[in-house]
Amino acid sequence: MRVALVSDCYLPRLGGIEVQVAELAEQLRRRGHTVRVVTATADPVDEPASPAPAHVLRMPPPVPLGVPVNPWAGPALHRVLAGADVVHIHLGVLAPFAALAARQAVRLGRPLVLTWHSMVGAGPITRSVAAPWRRWVAAGAVPTAVSVAAAAELADVLGMPSVQVLPDGLDRSSWRPDSPAAVRARAGGAGPPRLVTAMRFAARKRPGQLLGLVHRVRGGLPQHRRPRLQIVGDGPWWPAVAKLVRHTGCSSWVDLPGRVSRPQLREHYRSADLYVSPGRKEAFGLAALEAAASGLPVVGYAGTGVADVVRQGTGSLVGDDAHLVALLQDLLAHPAELERVRTVAHDRARSPQGWASDWDQVGRATESAYARAGAAT
Template identity: 30%
Template structure:
């Protein structure tokens, strides 16, 4: 099958959606499918590259509207895909891409992965909502990462009959590399206390401020891997709450170094506070490393991934007291951490592997192709 994917960006651009698009595209290539990705470049010129067997067309970016890149010529590129592709796979939200898809109206079976609602950008949403509904009505099938997305999204519930749940997946074997154990042990040796790990961008909906306030009452070190506009505020809050001496902030790490951090941690925390956190793929990575997770009960896929009492603990979003209590519980109980860690690994292998994600995605592709 010849598949064309449409998204805002493609790695090395950082972002959970971008990494998912790459992982899915490369896995499809490994299965013998031909995959192209049409995305926006970071620069005004258009370039075509090949990464992991995926042909990546980066259209020249003219400017951004909020965080959405505007790349002129996208509608023309999509029309040209009629002679190149068997199926078009859109990744949403990408307002410019979806508007250009509507304008181009390519005669191809179409699938859209709905990654998350737009939550904070209310002005953008007011203009985006009418044609997003048109997009959702026109595409053949809609992929969501959890049942909660359909249940709680005002955009998806009216088109629930065409939604298909395909959880994101990872390669658990990546976390069983024995060569990384010594690096993980070296990381542990640098800490006198247990380690609570956070991985992600330092932006509002990640709730890192709530985590810092909670850590003021947890006898453990906090390691943050990530960067973002709130880093200075996180450091200031850590200093004000007494967490500063126990805080380490590392920039985004190469893959093997990041895996070693997951293996070294005693607890992983995803303290997100808004529906913008639609799934929390980093939870799967921690679980694959055998590290129990503390996350929040958002009306999204976050608690769908981290099942309370199975792979970790789930607390109300924005509640620093409840978060501190959950972290203290796990930090103090070696047996509970070990049990949840083993169950977390089993849960990943049973429900969230990359192979399962690809099989389920291909099933949706075949369904929409046969329906045309």
């Protein structure tokens, strides 16, 4: 099958949707499909030049616009999509290039699958762009979302009883913990408990709020049980958060290592006690899934995509910030209970039992969505 994967942005080094599109392309190719990734993003200019993969077709605008938009891409995009057996578009609430591709695919009568990677909500922006979404679905497009929470919001916006969940994928073998002995060696060891999270430093990820929440957690614990916090990643809010850490005296217990490689991230996870996801608008939570696959218990918020991670791995969900603080204080104050949840999470990560996000299962679910789209056209 010839598959066209379309995304506004395609810079896999940044993570998020770009990593998922890149890895989905590779998985589909392994399953025997011919894949073309189409994007409005130009080649990155801040890294050494390297040849782009042959299956990636970039369509940046002829003049720099500062955003991944190319209103002149119509004819070239038409030719690419016309040669596809199925078009799979990855988008969020605002995705102009993806929307252009969706319109083209509908006009061409191509089988179309749409995957939303964000919580669409019900605000004015969503209301302003949702009418085309409903038209595409009425024309036979198959809508999907990356988590139960995201699918519920999308179904409400589309006026549908339900929407298929097509989760982000993960190669668990790359994150698998080494051995049960590693947990036993760490449990009850010297030093304070260690919390970790990984994020793109942006407002919706709540890095500043996380600092305040962990500060409250520390204030309710004896000195030897007060946790350290490591926030891995970078982004536009990193300088502000780093300044906040310096000026509030948090540098003795907060570590901001910046962006790290995936092997380095695995080591950060394997040396931590708990993964904390502070976002209230997480559509999925790939970093939380990677942490769970590394054997870490995950703590996050109900009503977000992290709930799917906790359901297929281990961890706890909270309803609000106060509940998060109370849960962490209770867990960190009792080393035996912390050891227990770490052991459960570690054993679950090493279990051969499949997860919904294992790439083999995601690949089959994706092909099923393609078949549904083909039957609808």
